[in-house]
Amino acid sequence: MPGWAKALIIVCFVIVLLVVGVIAAGVYWWSHNKDALIARGKAQVTEGRNVGLTTDNQSCVDQSILRYKADPGFARTLAANLFLQSCLEASRPTPNFCDEVPKETDFIKSSQWRLAQCKRVDLSADQYCQQLFAPVQRFCQRPFPKPSTPDEYRR
Numbered sequence: 001m002p003g004w005a006k007a008l009i010i011v012c013f014v015i016v017l018l019v020v021g022v023i024a025a026g027v028y029w030w031s032h033n034k035d036a037l038i039a040r041g042k043a044q045v046t047e048g049r050n051v052g053l054t055t056d057n058q059s060c061v062d063q064s065i066l067r068y069k070a071d072p073g074f075a076r077t078l079a080a081n082l083f084l085q086s087c088l089e090a091s092r093p094t095p096n097f098c099d100e101v102p103k104e105t106d107f108i109k110s111s112q113w114r115l116a117q118c119k120r121v122d123l124s125a126d127q128y129c130q131q132l133f134a135p136v137q138r139f140c141q142r143p144f145p146k147p148s149t150p151d152e153y154r155r
Contacts, residue, residue, distance in 0.1 A: 041079075044082040045082050050090075052086065060088050065123075068080045069123070077131050088139040097140070098139075103137065114129075
């Protein structure tokens with residue numbers, strides 16, 4: 001067997017070992033942290049819903065951005081999305097809130113709108129900022145449920 005073939009086999013073996021090691025480390029980490037992560041996620045959803053019951057759509061967005069600015073980063077983006085989605089679902093309508101919001105599937109308009117929103121909230125340089133506005137797009141795309149009772153105040 002030529003030397004280059006042996007080297008190629010060794011390199012492939014090392015790559016396979018690295019991939020298996022990364023997967024094993026991920027499984028170990030998840031098994032030791034999943035309960036805490038799920039609890040934090042549920043807390044964000046509950047908090048968002050509670051805040052939403054006392055405010056309108058735009059205030060949900062504003063509060064979500066303030067929370068993110070206090071502690072930016074990837075994990076905080078996920079928390080902000082959970083908070084915002086549940087807040088929007090429970091909040092009162094803001095007039096014209098969804099008028100300028102493009103569908104997520106309209107990729108060019110969606111990207112332009114998200115960039116404009118990041119600029120509006122002074123987060124243009126933040127690499128995760130655009131993800132903060134995905135819940136707004138999902139909220140605005142949903143068909144609005146009819147209230148089951150006259151007292152139910154839903155969008």
